[in-house]
Structure formats: structure tokens, C-alpha cells
Amino acid sequence: MKTTPTTILVVLLAMLVFAACLLPETVAAKKSKKSKKDSTSTSSSTSSSSSSTDEATPTVAPPSHFFSASAIASAESLARTSLSQSDSTACAQLRALRVLNTLSSKKQPKQDAALCQLASRTVSSAAAELSEVACALDLQRELACSSPSSVAEGTLQTLTADKWSATSSATELLSAAKVLASSTSASASTSVDAIFAQAASIYAASKGSTSALSGTDAELLAFLHSELAQSLFSASSSSAAELLPPADKCARGVAKALRSALTPTQAAPSSASLSNVAALLRAGASFAALRDTAFSLSSNHINEYSSFLVGAEHVFNVEQSYDVFCTARQITQWSLAKAVVVSAADSSLDLSNKDSNVRVIVSNIFGEKIPSVAQVMLVRAVDAQAQSVLANQELQINAAKEYELNMLATRPLPGIYTLNMMVRPSSEEYLNVESVDLSIKVVTQLAAKDLSVSVVDSADFKRSTQEEKLATFGSTWKSLEASVFNSLLVRVSVVDENSGRAASAEQVSVILQSVDHPERVITVAAQSETAGSYVATVNLRTNGAKVHFLSGEFRCTLLVGGAYSKRSLQWALGTVHITYPPKLHRQFNEQLVSSPRDEPLPEIVHQFRQPEERPAETISYLFTLLVLAPLGALLLALPLVGANLSNVPAGASFYAIGFQAVIGATMVLFMFYFLQLNMFQTLGYLSVLAVLAFMFGQRALRALYLQRKQSKKTKSD
Numbered sequence: 001m002k003t004t005p006t007t008i009l010v011v012l013l014a015m016l017v018f019a020a021c022l023l024p025e026t027v028a029a030k031k032s033k034k035s036k037k038d039s040t041s042t043s044s045s046t047s048s049s050s051s052s053t054d055e056a057t058p059t060v061a062p063p064s065h066f067f068s069a070s071a072i073a074s075a076e077s078l079a080r081t082s083l084s085q086s087d088s089t090a091c092a093q094l095r096a097l098r099v100l101n102t103l104s105s106k107k108q109p110k111q112d113a114a115l116c117q118l119a120s121r122t123v124s125s126a127a128a129e130l131s132e133v134a135c136a137l138d139l140q141r142e143l144a145c146s147s148p149s150s151v152a153e154g155t156l157q158t159l160t161a162d163k164w165s166a167t168s169s170a171t172e173l174l175s176a177a178k179v180l181a182s183s184t185s186a187s188a189s190t191s192v193d194a195i196f197a198q199a200a201s202i203y204a205a206s207k208g209s210t211s212a213l214s215g216t217d218a219e220l221l222a223f224l225h226s227e228l229a230q231s232l233f234s235a236s237s238s239s240a241a242e243l244l245p246p247a248d249k250c251a252r253g254v255a256k257a258l259r260s261a262l263t264p265t266q267a268a269p270s271s272a273s274l275s276n277v278a279a280l281l282r283a284g285a286s287f288a289a290l291r292d293t294a295f296s297l298s299s300n301h302i303n304e305y306s307s308f309l310v311g312a313e314h315v316f317n318v319e320q321s322y323d324v325f326c327t328a329r330q331i332t333q334w335s336l337a338k339a340v341v342v343s344a345a346d347s348s349l350d351l352s353n354k355d356s357n358v359r360v361i362v363s364n365i366f367g368e369k370i371p372s373v374a375q376v377m378l379v380r381a382v383d384a385q386a387q388s389v390l391a392n393q394e395l396q397i398n399a400a401k402e403y404e405l406n407m408l409a410t411r412p413l414p415g416i417y418t419l420n421m422m423v424r425p426s427s428e429e430y431l432n433v434e435s436v437d438l439s440i441k442v443v444t445q446l447a448a449k450d451l452s453v454s455v456v457d458s459a460d461f462k463r464s465t466q467e468e469k470l471a472t473f474g475s476t477w478k479s480l481e482a483s484v485f486n487s488l489l490v491r492v493s494v495v496d497e498n499s500g501r502a503a504s505a506e507q508v509s510v511i512l513q514s515v516d517h518p519e520r521v522i523t524v525a526a527q528s529e530t531a532g533s534y535v536a537t538v539n540l541r542t543n544g545a546k547v548h549f550l551s552g553e554f555r556c557t558l559l560v561g562g563a564y565s566k567r568s569l570q571w572a573l574g575t576v577h578i579t580y581p582p583k584l585h586r587q588f589n590e591q592l593v594s595s596p597r598d599e600p601l602p603e604i605v606h607q608f609r610q611p612e613e614r615p616a617e618t619i620s621y622l623f624t625l626l627v628l629a630p631l632g633a634l635l636l637a638l639p640l641v642g643a644n645l646s647n648v649p650a651g652a653s654f655y656a657i658g659f660q661a662v663i664g665a666t667m668v669l670f671m672f673y674f675l676q677l678n679m680f681q682t683l684g685y686l687s688v689l690a691v692l693a694f695m696f697g698q699r700a701l702r703a704l705y706l707q708r709k710q711s712k713k714t715k716s717d
Helices: 005-050 069-084 090-103 113-124 130-143 153-160 170-182 186-208 215-226 229-235 239-243 247-259 271-289 299-311 318-332 582-594 617-637 653-675 679-716
Strands: 341-344 348-350 358-363 373-382 388-394 403-405 415-425 433-443 446-457 464-470 480-483 486-496 507-514 520-524 533-539 552-561 569-579
Touching (some): 069 090, 069 318, 090 318, 130 170, 170 215, 186 215, 247 271, 299 318, 341 433, 446 480, 446 569, 464 480, 480 486, 520 533, 653 679
Parallel strands (some): 348 433, 480 569
Antiparallel strands (some): 358 403, 373 388, 373 415, 507 520, 507 552, 552 569
């Protein structure tokens, strides 16, 4: 075949197109392989970091506020109310006591006769529930009761019974473990192995799914490992140690359950989720207290759950108070890591106070200041337009152990500023805060000057009869005269008192208040084209109705306020004598007197549709008889024409009569539909009659068909 230049050119173009099609696919494949490789390395580094006891850099900001005084006071009130109630259970009293010891500045008395008696009665009662007995034993230990009671024999018999199967809940197991730990009876040790076996099965079930480990399950495992390790292991056989997984494996299970629990940033968590997270955190604190346990909960999650508890500070009962505040206290005392809160001591910065500084407090989530902080750094400060105004400034500590920053040196304008902070505590037991934002409101004091007021003609606003000028704030004019045909034209300049620059104000109003009457006129000033300049026009005729067209002296006052003003400005300008014609006042009073608003309204009478006229009853009955007359004539004429039952099929007379009866019943149903039934009721009854009509009719017609067929066959034979 002869090769031409055109053929070569076509082949080259085809090769280029083919290469162009392959090139994106090749590049995409390389990128895909690279991304897979990066994700693999990232996941491996994440898993390795999650298994460590702490992370260097938390990416989640710590809680931005701590418990308010009102929330703590509310929780204390709930706890004291619960303690004062004589019918409270041992568990409720135990939670209330722990809440008070957590929140109150003074610890509650170690011995309380009433609470000790309640605990003693509960422990010695064989009818008490197992959870109440466990709470009563904890109550005796916390109160240091002088004569702790022994567990009732009935309770021990319940514990020693072979009842610890897969159906036993973690709450029952936890209560049983606490009671067995407090019992010295030899018979109690027989069920220790069963409790350990059930706890091991709970952990084994959670290995397949991290969410399967509930808060109470995790608290049970932590309790068995931390508080009962010595007493139960020594009292039971050596097989108990083999049944329960090692503490480090249980701790990892608790950490996984915490990480897969509800999202801590929910605004309004349910009480069930709050209780579950609190139990998981208490379990984490118990595991973290074990020396040989690597509790793999990152600093990110500690900050997340601290924020969760702070967000749920509004509680409504003692149980929620216990879950929120006591668990939060355990986090602040966590030996693994403690969450840090960075907050502003004052959310505003006053430009008029030259000694005003930004003050930052570094504390735990209870508001208790951290004793030693290595560095508190301002990373960046930006205004509302995201423009940077300050960066990389280290804050200095003052005598009150607050950290100060002189932000006034940058001469900031009034507005909202966002400060990005970084905190590095001196002690390794506290978490580093790499990034947290604080909002600071910079305020100033507004001032008014160069005020002028003119009495002008309302028709054209040009002819001025009087004019007064007030250059400085506080000065007043003597008196002005105005009539119904005039308007007051007020001009004023608003400036920043500190810098003297023109400022904007959200509210500039002129008030005319009658000296002799409570009526007044309020007029909002509008901003003119000049920055900081405002103009208010008070039309005395259109606003006369507001003062009832009453002549007399009126005090004129200027009000100035702003979103970033430290306080509002009130300037008493002087008095204006306004004269209204008496005729306008009389007309206004006549309108008030004749107004129907002071008189009772006419009674509302609902007009229903009048019923249509109907004929007399005799005519209705006569018409009914005329309608039914043909039916009666038919029944009377049937015997005369020789009607008989000879065509009823032999052997199927029951079905034939039944078929006719169903047809008659259908006609009766239609009559009742006409009289009283509705459509749905009629269709319901008709569906039943239709089934019966089909059954009876099919049998009757089949018998009739067979009878006719037999008669034809007989005739043919």
C-alpha cells in the first residue's frame, strides 16, 4: 500500500488524541494511589496517637465559659431540698451529698445522724432493692458513720443465688459488686466469679461494636478493676483474674465508647444521653487512676466532653446535678489531663479609660484559676471586617493572677474584636490550648456639639423666625416661640469624646415634653450626608394630636445612644412655648367624645339560614302512599297472573330463597340510606350483602342450569 503524507498526518493526529485521552486517566490513577497512601499513613498515625496517653496539640477548642453562679446556686438548692426531704431514697441522698461537697465552699459535715440512720435502715433491710443497698453503703463510707451496719442476710442470699446470667443488667452487676465488696460474709464470695464472668461478657459484647458499651457497663468494668481489685481477687479463686480482661484492654474499650457516644456539641442533650456520657467519663477517670493502664482518650475528647458538661449546666433534678457537676469535678481532678478554660474577665474595653487592658483568666471548668501558666499568647486580633490589628503579643500576669494585654496602644476603633489566644500551662497535667477565640467589645463615650435649632415655616422650611446655637454640651437656650404653622429644625454633630472624630450613633432623638401635661412628642433624627451630622424635623401641626393641641411650655431634650457607646447621652436644650388655636383643641376633644371606642359596641347577632318551607304532613303521607301503590298492586296481581314457585330449582330452594332475600335486604338498605345512613355506613353493609348475593345467586343459578339441562336431555330421549 502506498503511504501518502495525508495518511501519515491522519495517523499522527490519531496518536495524539489517544495519548490525550490516556494522560488524565494516568494522572488520576497516580493521584488516587497517592491519596490512598496518604490516608493509610494518616490512619496509622491517628491510631498510634489515639493509643497514647496524651496528644501534643488539641484541635478542638476548650469550653469558652465555665459554670455560672446561678447554675451552681440552683444545683445547691436542689441538693439541699433533697437532703431535707425525709422520704428521699438512699441513692438520692447520696447524690445530693456529693453535689453539695462538690459545689459548696465548705464541706458538708462528715457525720449526720439522720443520713446515717437512713443508710443503716436500708442496709439492714432485706426488702430493700440492691441498688439502694449499694447507695446506702457508699453513704455510710462518705459520712464515716460510727457503726456501719452489716448487709442483711436476705440481700446476701439474693447475691449468692445463681442469677447472674446474660439477662442481668450492668446496673445490677455494679450494685452487686459494691455490696459484695462491703460484705465480710464467706457465703458472699461464691458469686464473685459469676459477677466477673458477666462483666467479662459485657466487655466481649462491646468488642464487636464500640457503641455497645454503655456508660453503666463501662462504670462497672472500671469499678471492678479499680475499687474491687484487691478485695475480690483475694476472696475469689484465681480463675476470676482470667475471666475479666486486663485493665488496659477495658480502658481502651471505654475510650472507644466515649469517642463513639453522642456528639458533645448538641445544644439540648436528653437526660438519658447526659447520664450515659457522665457514667462513661467516671469510668474513664477510674481507669486513668490505675498506674498500669494506658487510657487512650485524647486531649481533644477531654475538651469536647468538658464543653458538653458546661453546655448542660442547667439542671432540673439532683440526678442531673450529680451527672453534670460531680463528673465535671472528676475531669478537673483527672490525673491523665485536665481541661483548660480561657475566658475574658471583662467582655468590654473602655477607650476613655487609659489604664483599661484586656484581662484574660486561665482556669478549669469550675472557674478555679490555674496556679502556673508558662505562656499566654495573643496569636491574632481582628476586627469585624477580619482586618488584623494586633498579632504575636505575650500577655503579662498581674497581682490578681490574670493575664493583661494593652490593646489601647493600637488605637482601636469602637467595635467587636476577635482575639485568638494560645495558652501553655507550666504543668504537664493541664492541656495546652492551641487556639481559642475571645470576643472583646471596644466601647467609647459619644459626645454632642455644635447644636442649632431653628423655628421655620412648615410650608417651605426656608423662612426662619428664630434660631439658637449651642456650641458645647450642657448649654441651653432661654426660650423659643413657635406656633402651629412652624416646625423645629434641630441639627447636631456627634463625635467620639476621646478622639474628637465624627462618630455614628444608632439613636439620635429629640423629645418635646409638656411641662403641664404628660403628653410628649418624640422625633428620630436622620443622618445627613456629612459624617456624624444628624437632622431632626419636628412638624408642630402634624404632631399636635400627640399633645392634644394644648398650648404651653415644652421642654426640649436631645438623646444620643449607640451600640458601642459606654452610656447614653441626654442633653436638656431648653424650653419652647408652642401656641395652638383653641379651635383645634376643641375639635380634638369632640373627636374623643364622639369616638365609639369608649361606647359599648352593638351586640353581635348571628344570622343563620332560614329553613325552607315544607308542605304539610298530610300531603307528604299522601305522596308516599301514591309511590308505594304500584308495589302493592304488583303483589296483589301476582296470584291473578298465575305466579307460582314451580321454577324454583329442586334441591336448591334454600339458595334461591336466600338470593331473593338478599335482594330484598339490599332494597331495604337503600331505604335506610335514604332515611338515616351515610355513604360510608351504607357501603359497609352493602359489601356484606354483595358477598351473600354472590354466594346464593351462584348456587341458585347453577341449580337452575342443571335442572334445565336435565329436562332437555329427557325430552331428547
